[in-house]
Amino acid sequence: MKNWIQAFSVIDFISVGILLTAVAMNAVKRLESCVKIYTLNSWLLSSLIAIVALMVGEPHLYTASAATLLGKGILIPMFLKRVVRQMRVTHDVEPYINNALSLAVSGILVAVVYASLRQGIFVSGFSKNVLQISIAVILIGLFVMITRRKAITQVIGLLFMENGLFLAGFSLTYGMPIIIELGVLFDMLMGVIILGIFAVQIKRAFASSNLDNLTILKG
Amino acid sequence: MEYLQFLIILFFSPLIQGMIKTTKARMQGRVGPGVFQPYYDLIRLMKKEMVISHVTSWIFKATPYIVFTSTLAAAMITPVLTTKASFGIMGDVIALIYILATGRFFMALAGLDAGTSFGGEGSSREMAVAILVEPMMMLSIFTAAISVGSTNIARIAEAQGMVYSPSHLLALSAFVVAIIAETGRIPVDNPDTHLELTMIHEGMLLEYSGRYLALMEWAHYMKQMLLFTLGVDIFFPVGIPGDTAFAGLGVSFALYFLKMCCMAVLMAAIESTRAKLRFFQLPSLLGGAFVLAFLSLLTYIMMGR
Numbered sequence: 001m002k003n004w005i006q007a008f009s010v011i012d013f014i015s016v017g018i019l020l021t022a023v024a025m026n027a028v029k030r031l032e033s034c035v036k037i038y039t040l041n042s043w044l045l046s047s048l049i050a051i052v053a054l055m056v057g058e059p060h061l062y063t064a065s066a067a068t069l070l071g072k073g074i075l076i077p078m079f080l081k082r083v084v085r086q087m088r089v090t091h092d093v094e095p096y097i098n099n100a101l102s103l104a105v106s107g108i109l110v111a112v113v114y115a116s117l118r119q120g121i122f123v124s125g126f127s128k129n130v131l132q133i134s135i136a137v138i139l140i141g142l143f144v145m146i147t148r149r150k151a152i153t154q155v156i157g158l159l160f161m162e163n164g165l166f167l168a169g170f171s172l173t174y175g176m177p178i179i180i181e182l183g184v185l186f187d188m189l190m191g192v193i194i195l196g197i198f199a200v201q202i203k204r205a206f207a208s209s210n211l212d213n214l215t216i217l218k219g
Numbered sequence: 220m221e222y223l224q225f226l227i228i229l230f231f232s233p234l235i236q237g238m239i240k241t242t243k244a245r246m247q248g249r250v251g252p253g254v255f256q257p258y259y260d261l262i263r264l265m266k267k268e269m270v271i272s273h274v275t276s277w278i279f280k281a282t283p284y285i286v287f288t289s290t291l292a293a294a295m296i297t298p299v300l301t302t303k304a305s306f307g308i309m310g311d312v313i314a315l316i317y318i319l320a321t322g323r324f325f326m327a328l329a330g331l332d333a334g335t336s337f338g339g340e341g342s343s344r345e346m347a348v349a350i351l352v353e354p355m356m357m358l359s360i361f362t363a364a365i366s367v368g369s370t371n372i373a374r375i376a377e378a379q380g381m382v383y384s385p386s387h388l389l390a391l392s393a394f395v396v397a398i399i400a401e402t403g404r405i406p407v408d409n410p411d412t413h414l415e416l417t418m419i420h421e422g423m424l425l426e427y428s429g430r431y432l433a434l435m436e437w438a439h440y441m442k443q444m445l446l447f448t449l450g451v452d453i454f455f456p457v458g459i460p461g462d463t464a465f466a467g468l469g470v471s472f473a474l475y476f477l478k479m480c481c482m483a484v485l486m487a488a489i490e491s492t493r494a495k496l497r498f499f500q501l502p503s504l505l506g507g508a509f510v511l512a513f514l515s516l517l518t519y520i521m522m523g524r
Contacts, residue, residue, distance in 0.1 A: 012522060016518055020511075023510060099506070104510065107514065110514060110517060129522050
């Protein structure tokens with residue numbers, strides 16, 4: 001079993017796939033596609049955990065994988081899709097800077113991360129490359145958060161950051177105790193629901209979910 | 220023997236073009252022309268009289284020959300059936316890209332030369348696309364070149380096994396986008412018509428007729444097959460022998476033909492399923508592909524494979 005994981009470098013492929021979905025966030029123009037890309041990212045994350053679980057044979061990793069798939073891969077995307085549908089109009093992401101430039105910036109971010117963590121400082125985990133990729137995903141998530149106008153895309157940026165953090169923790173420690181992971185997952189679900197409701201409320205109050213409107217004081 | 224392998228590109232390139240056209244027609248539910256139609260077109264064009272605008276300079280008349288010979292020269296340094304290098308140290312991928320760029324430069328000049336607005340439009344668009352495509356192509360090839368330690372195409376082809384690592388997969392996807400952009404296929408340019416205001420490649424050829432047009436078209440087919448060959452050499456060089464033994468060449472030819480058919484079907488599938496992008500959306504696509512190539516290089520450097 002371990003042989004084919006090693007032979008086809010499955011872990012490398014999946015982790016690069018996770019990075020690629022994060023970079024692709026910068027290229028898409030529609031809110032639905034953002035949600036789809038996030039879903040793909042979560043599925044890849046879940047399958048990475050499952051593969052590592054197969055490799056090291058730790059039973060609690062299977063639970064983590066299943067919880068990730070259920071929470072981040074199914075429940076949160078379903079809810080986000082509902083929110084996007086509730087807001088009805090304007091599918092556009094409306095970034096502050098155009099797509100080509102934000103793609104370039106995300107490429108540079110990845111380069112900076114790779115260059116600064118070149119030597120694989122923490123080599124105790126299952127792969128010395130996953131930490132770099134996870135930090136790159138965190139930074140790209142942050143970048144997405146600060147360059148998008150819509151409330152929902154900011155939520156998705158936050159979710160990408162969380163996925164990156166989860167991956168970083170996982171790559172260093174083979175996963176935290178299951179109780180903590182479940183707690184984090186539950187918190188995040190709540191957070192997304194609250195933010196989603198907020199987004200819909202902002203949309204109702206201002207007839208647009210553009211966060212620039214919130215800078216004007218109302219009195 | 221190995222000096223003659225460019226003849227395959229010279230004589231089979233219209234066939235590849237015909238195969239792409241026929242496959243595309245079948246995918247769209249049409250009957251389409253036969254696979255040999257480009258040959259008939261070329262022969263017919265060769266026989267036709269030329270009409271040359273009297274305001275054009277020598278550039279206009281020299282360009283078809285420059286474009287054709289530069290493409291042929293590029294074909295000569297590419298390993299097709301065997302990696303036994305035809306022209307030794309000259310078989311360099313950077314040289315190849317710049318030989319092709321020479322042809323492109325003169326084609327753009329000729330587009331401007333006749334002084335029609337369509338020609339100028341085509342030239343400026345071609346250059347705008349070229350600025351984005353060339354570095355991307357270089358980067359995606361460099362990923363393979365670094366892993367081998369040589370920019371010689373034959374050395375790269377010898378050293379590569381199957382596509383195995385994430386970096387190669389990323390580089391391959393960027394390279395496919397580069398091929399599409401360089402050959403003027405659908406998300407970038409529509410190759411079927413010169414009746415559109417959005418044309419790029421056809422716009423530059425609009426003033427040509429007869430023998431010159433045949434040369435330009437043939438050079439375009441050759442460039443297309445050359446890029447396919449380059450992609451195959453760099454990313455799937457399975458079964459390409461290092462010598463010119465007869466049995467090896469036979470197997471290599473069969474495999475090569477198979478790979479070319481796969482490329483043709485791939486191109487037809489992309490053309491049938493995608494819509495043409497607006498010109499101002501191209502930087503998004505090509506920039507995305509550039510980031511892919513960049514990531515492939517980074518991933519290679521980080522993972523070491």
